[in-house]
Amino acid sequence: MGMENIKEGDVEIEVHEGRSYDKEVFYNPKMEFDRNLSVVVVSVFGPRKVCDALSASGIRGIRYKKEADASEVWLNDANLKASRLIHDNMRKNSLCGEIRNKDAAVLLREEDFDFIDLDPFGSPAEFLDSAAGSIRSGGLIGVTATDTSSFFGTYPRVSRRRYGRKSMKTGYNKELGLRILVSAVIESLGRYKKTFYPKICYFREHYARIFGKVAKGGKEVQENFRNFGYISHCFSCGWRDSGFYKNCKYCGNQTEVVNVYMGKLNNQNFCRAVAEECGKRGFDEESEMVNNLTEDMEVPYHHDIHYIAKKHTIPVKKTESIIERLCECGYKTKKSVYSPTAVKTEAPFDKVVEMIK
Numbered sequence: 282m283g284m285e286n287i288k289e290g291d292v293e294i295e296v297h298e299g300r301s302y303d304k305e306v307f308y309n310p311k312m313e314f315d316r317n318l319s320v321v322v323v324s325v326f327g328p329r330k331v332c333d334a335l336s337a338s339g340i341r342g343i344r345y346k347k348e349a350d351a352s353e354v355w356l357n358d359a360n361l362k363a364s365r366l367i368h369d370n371m372r373k374n375s376l377c378g379e380i381r382n383k384d385a386a387v388l389l390r391e392e393d394f395d396f397i398d399l400d401p402f403g404s405p406a407e408f409l410d411s412a413a414g415s416i417r418s419g420g421l422i423g424v425t426a427t428d429t430s431s432f433f434g435t436y437p438r439v440s441r442r443r444y445g446r447k448s449m450k451t452g453y454n455k456e457l458g459l460r461i462l463v464s465a466v467i468e469s470l471g472r473y474k475k476t477f478y479p480k481i482c483y484f485r486e487h488y489a490r491i492f493g494k495v496a497k498g499g500k501e502v503q504e505n506f507r508n509f510g511y512i513s514h515c516f517s518c519g520w521r522d523s524g525f526y527k528n529c530k531y532c533g534n535q536t537e538v539v540n541v542y543m544g545k546l547n548n549q550n551f552c553r554a555v556a557e558e559c560g561k562r563g564f565d566e567e568s569e570m571v572n573n574l575t576e577d578m579e580v581p582y583h584h585d586i587h588y589i590a591k592k593h594t595i596p597v598k599k600t601e602s603i604i605e606r607l608c609e610c611g612y613k614t615k616k617s618v619y620s621p622t623a624v625k626t627e628a629p630f631d632k633v634v635e636m637i638k
C-alpha cells in the first residue's frame with residue numbers, strides 16, 4: 282500500500298493511501314474537527330503528562346506535543362505497523378515522545394497520566410477501568426465512542442452490557458446517550474475513589490466525545506453520585522419526567538426508567554475559554570459549536586417537537602413558536618443545544634403537548 286502526505290493543523294504526517302478502514306494503519310480525515318477541538322481542550326487545560334493511548338498514525342499525540350505544548354507525550358498502539366508509523370511521523374516533525382506498542386490497558390496499568398485520550402474503534406468500554414486506575418487527581422480524560430447505535434438507543438441491551446444501563450430511543454436519545462457514557466466513566470472512576478466532572482460533551486456525525494476533569498477522594502465520589510437520578514419515559518405518549526415513575530402520568534401506561542448522571546454536561550467557563558482559544562486559532566466551526574454548548578439549560582432532556590407531534594398525531598409546529606408560547610406562560614424555555622427541532626423547558630410535558638396542539 283502506498284503512502285501519502287497529510288497536513289493537519291501545524292503538523293505533517295504520512296498515512297497509508299485508501300479509505301480509513303482499509304488502511305493498514307487507521308487515519309480518518311473527517312475527525313480533523315474533533316482533533317482540532319481536542320488540541321485546544323488540552324492546550325487550555327494544560328496537562329503535563331499526556332497519553333494518546335490508541336494512537337494509530339500518531340496524529341493526535343503529535344498535535345498535542347506540537348500545538349498544545351504538552352511537555353511529555355506518550356503515544357501507543359497495539360498494532361506494530363502503527364507504532365512504527367508513529368516513530369516515523371514523530372521524526373518527520375522533529376518531535377520527541379514515548380512511543381509504545383502495547384495493549385492500552387497494559388500501558389495504563391503501568392503508568393500514571395495527567396491526560397488520557399481514548400479514541401478507539403467503536404466502544405471505549407473495555408478501556409475505562411484501566412484509564413480510571415491510571416488518571417491522576419486533577420487530570421483530564423477525553424473519550425470518543427463511535428458505537429452510537431448502542432448508547433443512542435438502537436441496541437439497548439448492548440448499552441447495558443457496555444455502559445451499565447439500557448439506552449432508550451426517545452427523541453432526546455442522543456443527550457441521554459452522552460449521559461450514559463458520562464455515567465459509565467463516573468462509575469469506573471468511583472471504583473478507584475476518583476470521580477469525573479464533565480467539561481465538554483457533544484456528538485457529531487458518527488461519534489460522541491466527552492471530556493471531564495478528575496478529582497480524587499471518597500467525599501468527592503459520593504457528592505458526584507448525588508447528581509445521578511432517574512428519567513422515566515413513556516413510549517406510548519412520549520411523556521417523560523425526572524424521577525422514578527412506574528406508570529406514565531399522562532396516559533397511565535407503563536414506563537421505562539433509566540438511572541443516569543443528571544448534572545451539567547458542559548462547564549460554561551471551560552467551554553468559553555475553549556471557544557475563545559478555538560477562535561484565536563481559526564477553528565471557527567469548532568468555536569461556534571462549543572459556544573453553543575454554553576447555552577445548555579439545566580434540564581436533563583429536551584422535547585423534540587417532531588417526536589411528540591408524531592406520538593400524538595398532530596402537525597409539527599415551528600420550534601420558535603413553541604418557545605415563544607411557553608415563555609409567555611412563564612416557563613423558562615430555550616432551543617436545545619443538541620437539536621434544532623427540540624426545546625428545553627421548565628414546563629411539564631402536558632404543557633408542551635398543549636402548545637404543540
Ligand SMILES: C[S@@+](CC[C@H](N)C(=O)[O-])C[C@H]1O[C@@H](n2cnc3c(N)ncnc32)[C@H](O)[C@@H]1O
Pocket residue numbers: 306307308309312316334335336337338340341357358359360363383384385386400401402
Ligand atoms: C480509531 S483508531 C485511533 C485513531 C487516532 N486516535 C486518530 O485520531 O487518528 C483506534 C486504534 O486503536 C488501536 N487499538 C485497538 N485495540 C487496541 C488496544 N487494546 N490497545 C492499543 N491499541 C489498540 C488500533 O490499532 C487503532 O490504530
Ligand SMILES: [Zn+2]
Pocket residue numbers: 515516517518519520529530531532533534
Ligand atoms: Zn404515556
